[in-house]
């Protein structure tokens with residue numbers, strides 16, 4: 115039983131990270147119908163930048179804030195330089211553009227930072243709590259509450275603020291949004307900034323536990339995507355549930371079956387979801403119009 | 405005069421001439437090696453031209469099939485006692501069957517979903533190759549038997565040959581064969597359906613085409629091409645690591661395919677040439693390889709949406725008219 | 727027995743009923759027109775009949791066989807063919823190739839024959855090309871045969887769409903606003919073509935806003951509104967039906983259209 119609880123703890127911790135990546139996907143997907151394969155790089159950048167800024171002598175909170183800001187800027191640049199000029203391109207083109215961006219950012223990180231594995235100290239030390247025979251790291255609590263805070267914050271932003279509603283309106287119908295005077299280009303930039311910041315936050319929160327290096331992005335993007343699809347593409351609540359589920363599935367696979375194949379769990383979930391219910395758990399069924 | 409010749413024959417002629425004259429420009433025999441690598445990549449890319457360029461279905465997992473082909477050649481000779489050439493065929497058959505089994509559900513998906521599903525498939529294959537170390541040697545890779553081309557020819561003709569030179573011509577012939585088949589397909593009843601699926605799946609269905617079946621056909625054919633390319637790479641290098649099945653390799657293959665112009669066989673080969681030769685030319689900037697690859701992918705897809713060759717051709721014809 | 731039979735057909739999209747409880751028949755060689763304002767459900771009806779949407783209720787029969795929700799390509803094999811209101815051209819193929827794809831059912835061959843370009847593959851290619859050319863001539867587009875579809879005018883594409891559907895040798899042809907967006911000359915050509923096709927014994931189910939045409943050539947008219955059948959009858963009956971005049975022609979611009987109805 116305590117063993118199972120242990121798997122639940124670790125599953126929820128990584129699951130929260132996947133949920134944040136999935137949320138990042140969702141924000142950009144809703145605003146632009148682009149599936150951003152570079153989403154995982156935001157997590158990498160958040161973690162790596164924090165490491166290096168921290169090592170330069172900036173206190174951890176400042177380092178984290180700077181890293182998130184930096185990543186958000188990169189998100190805006192990505193939109194401005196790669197996504198905006200490609201408006202109207204085919205899905206295949208857009209896939210290649212965002213994968214190109216992912217490889218580019220990874221290559222850049224490899225040059226600007228390095229190819230080593232890094233971490234910075236956990237926010238509240240490394241003394242684990244003992245709960246019913248299972249251990250829980252203080253940093254895991256940071257991850258879980260951090261993710262919850264991000265979700266609640268974004269929920270408030272989208273439902274309570276005018277700007278958030280403008281984003282939703284743009285997601286719903288770009289042309290109509292423009293007609294009522296919403297600056298859709300700004301909304302797109304905002305979405306990329308938010309999405310990148312969410313990813314970077316995940317990177318900041320989880321790096322003390324999972325460590326980080328320049329090449330962690332692809333795997334994270336995939337699992338985030340799996341989470342988003344499992345929950346139902348475009349649905350933020352689905353992203354949350356999907357992320358936690360993928361995390362739990364992965365942790366139990368690693369615990370009970372084989373840690374070599376824990377990554378396979380996410381892919382098998384993707385494939386099964388796509389075959390059995392392509393609209394995901396909370397997505398809407400739709401028919402292609404002709 | 406050239407315009408009188410059917411496009412299919414013209415493309416094959418151009419390709420043959422290029423393969424024949426390229427060695428005259430090689431400063432050293434090392435370039436035969438690069439040429440061979442270009443041809444091997446071209447073979448996988450021609451398969452993707454059929455899948456992506458003709459039929460409009462993306463795959464981010466075809467390196468997985470290359471992995472199957474490669475490891476078939478690495479494993480079958482020792483474990484099954486098959487000669488390397490038959491191992492290549494075995495790999496192609498396994499890849500084709502796997503593509504056929506998983507293709508039907510996967511190809512119901514479109515766009516991003518298809519991309520992610522194929523990506524997952526490729527990842528699973530790559531994971532098996534990495535994890536089953538008692539067979540595959542894991543991430544460190546394993547040795548591969550020799551195809552015995554050079555030995556065979558030397559025995560036949562009593563001459564001394566360089567392996568890389570022999571492989572250059574062997575791979576060149578294989579590229580021509582692969583191109584010939586893909587070009588045959590282009591203007592055939594089957595090829596027309598594939599190309600129509602690219603533009604409107606629904607319209608293709610309403611004229612009586614069993615679209616699901618045709619997409620599957622393209623998927624299987626392209627998997628076989630990828631597998632043969634993987635086998636050839638293993639046999640050429642005499643060594644193989646799971647990197648051949650990696651996501652990055654899948655992405656490279658797709659990039660080669662669309663870089664030159666996904667719709668055309670020659671465009672695909674041009675893309676393969678560029679992306680294979682470039683890292684070799686930039687070995688001094690090895691650090692920058694990923695940055696360059698990413699930049700090229702983004703720039704070409706933003707500014708030359710149809711790929712290099714079609715964009716070039718359009719500019720040229722526009723000039724000619726003006 | 728009717729060629730096409732529709733019974734109780736209906737479909738909903740997210741709680742909104744787009745088509746409901748529709749019944750009608752099309753006899754061999756007959757021209758039946760569906761009229762109704764935009765959003766009435768005409769295209770949705772076509773999509774259900776041709777197997778693109780799966781209806782939530784009701785059945786579709788061809789020659790008395792239940793073909794509800796059969797795949798579109800299976801329906802094409804049974805002689806049902808269609809065009810699209812929003813063009814579904816094969817844009818990167820030439821006009822000729824577009825029509826050649828329409829000949830698919832008569833030219834299909836084993837894949838390996840095509841891969842190796844065996845003589846039978848080349849022969850089929852030639853035969854299909856000739857047939858497609860004949861059809862292109864029929865829609866007066868032989869000059870555009872080798873132009874890429876993406877470079878052709880809307881009116882030309884509309885006619886290619888018809889030629890492609892005809893290449894299937896249909897017994898019943900569904901035409902969804904075949905003349906919409908065409909200029910006067912093109913419209914006239916399309917009108918003449920429809921009449922000609924009908925003369926050859928192909929049954930036609932037509933959605934068209936050009937009331938003159940509808941009234942002239944239809945054996946039978948069905949008026950839809952909000953997805954339900956409002957009225958059905960001969961052109962004369964329909965044009966006198968007050969409900970139709972009220973609903974379809976509406977208040978704005980009604981007079982002009984009422985004149986057209988005669």
Ligand SMILES: Nc1ncnc2c1ncn2[C@@H]1O[C@H](COP(=O)(O)OP(=O)(O)O)[C@@H](O)[C@H]1O
Nearest residue numbers: 401402403739744763764765766767768769770
């Ligand atoms: N795939 C779909 N998803 C959601 N709603 C649809 C879909 N197809 C049609 N509709 C809706 O069904 C109704 C009928 O549309 P349509 O059949 O196109 O009308 P018409 O062809 O008569 O102008 C419209 O309200 C339209 O929005």
Ligand SMILES: [Mg+2]
Nearest residue numbers: 768769770811
């Ligand atoms: Mg309509």
